[in-house]
Amino acid sequence: MALIAQPFRHPDSGIYYLRRRVPDDLRQIIGKTEIRRSLRTRNHQQAKAAFALAYAESERLFKDARQGLYTEHYKPEAVARALPTPVMPARTEGHIKLSEALVRYVQSISMSGRSEYVSRRHAVDYSRAVNRYITDMGDKPIAAIQASDIHVFAANLIQPADANVKPLATSSTRLLLARLSSVLAFSVDSGLIETNPVTASRIHKRLGSGKPKRRLDDNRGYSWSELVTLFSHAEFQQLRTAEGRPGNAVFWIPLIAAYTGGRREELAQLYVEDIHQHEGGSWFIRIIDDRPDKSVKTDSSRRQIPVHPDLIDLGLLTLLQGHEPGTRLFPQLVKVSDGFAGIVSKSWRPITQKCGVYQPGRNPLHAFRHSFKTLAREHGIPKEVSDWITGHASGHIGDSYGINPLSRMATEIQKLPSIAKAAGLLPRG
Structure with a gap:
């Protein structure tokens, strides 16, 4: 099936173009391998209309060239002049303020098909970004926001003029600007404004790469000796019978994460x-967003994770005793703005510090996800199985066909070494 031709959007300027490959038999006649023509708009709907006219003109060019009618008028430079210029309709809604554009954006989130929790969290995060802009720069009409305003805003985030305001790290600034940009991009797509000022400002290039260069000694996961140190520590082992909030969740969630690579x-x-x-x-362990208070990060996150025999021997199934179906495994955890696991993370960090394995820049709970992948590589668990277990998408379309065999995963997970025995949680033997 042939692909439907579409206008090409320049990644930096946001302006749409006609780009057409010149057929091989016409390249010597026309003198180019590609026809490229600006459609002179950043609005997708306008670009589609202009694209249709420009595409039809390029078809006529190819037809005339094949019939020997190609003349000076059709030289590439002349073609660009001959193709029709799109008529830009007057804007009628650019006067709406940024706060109103945010309201429209939040309303559109419900159309995404995401779970209620994910949609609500998305709305909260993006509203914070826009409201920070409004606090710093004022609630301007969106058509009045200029690229220069974005630069002033970014500079004030990193080096606030008010000494009482905490500066943001460059990574946090990039994230906040990306969320603001999404709201303004929605306004462009909705026909409310012509240009996204965040994109036009090219501020992300000025802020540098979003990801620091990987160093050879950069290890975001725990080493084997660090895992043993953590799980053999007396303060950790006492958490098995802890009550209250977060209670024994601080014992079980790190252990399960170490044996499964699951997210907190x-x-x-x-x-x-x-x-x-x-x-x-x-x-x-089934990871699925089948309830309003459950969410998954990506489609590939919905999965079945095999339970390592060590977790059974440690008493994981005792958590099920006395609890009816429809109740949560860790009922003491209360959902707040950062989910159920925030309090577990806050309680786990001091333990890593007491054990001497805490490292700045390494997420104390997410580090188990990196550790699992490393152990899987070291002990011969195939990458495809490791990806099934952790919910990492491979990027190959073939992997979306069929199902992941549970029996295979259950067999492969047993290749992991016994962290519990090395840490003294289970007897050796």
Whole structure:
């Protein structure tokens, strides 16, 4: 099936173009391998209309060239002049203020098909970014926001004029600007403004790369000795019977994360029925957003994770006792703005500091996800199985076909070494 031709949007300027490959038999006649023509607009709807006219003109050029009618009039420079210039309709809604544009954007989130929790969290995060701009720069009409305003705003985030305002790191500034840009891009797509001032400002290039260069000694996960140190520490082991909030969740969530590579929120939001036994006898943890208070990061995050035998021996199934289906595995965890697991993270960090394994820049709970991938590589778990377990998308379209065999995952997970035995949580033998 042939692809439908579409206008090309320049990644820096945001202006749309006609780009057409010149057929091989016409390249010597026309003198180019590609026809490229600015459609002189950053609005997608206008670009589609202008693209249709420009595309039809390029078709006529190719037809005349094949019929021997190609003349000086059709030289590439002349073609650009001959193709029709799109008529830009007058804007009628550019006077709306940024706060109103935000309201429209938040209303549009409900159309995305995401879960209620994810949509609400998305709305909160993006509203914070826009409201920070309004606080610093004023609630301007969106058509009045200029690229220069974005630069002033970014500079004030990193070096606030008010000494009482905490400066943001460059990474946090980039994230805030990206969210502001999304709201303004929605306004462009909705026909409210012609240009996204954040994109036009090219501020992200001035702020530098969003990701620091990887160093050879950069390890975001725990080493084997660090894992043993953490789980053998007396203060950690005493948390098995801890009560209250967060209680024993600080014992179980790090352990489960170490043996599965699961994300902290995926584990903190589990329900009793999410720990279940497969028909082959193996136990699995189900990660799925089947309730309003559960969410997944990506589509590939919905998965079944095999339970390592060590977790069974440690008493994971005892967490199910006395709890009816429909209740949460860690009922003491209360959902707040940062999810169920925030309090677990805050309680886990001091333990890593007491054990001497805390490192600035390494997320104390997310580090288990990196550790799991490293252990899987070291002990021969194939990458495809490791990706199934952690919910990492491979990027290959073929991997979206069929299902991930649970029996294979249950077998491969047993290749992991026993962290619990090395840390003295289980007897060696």
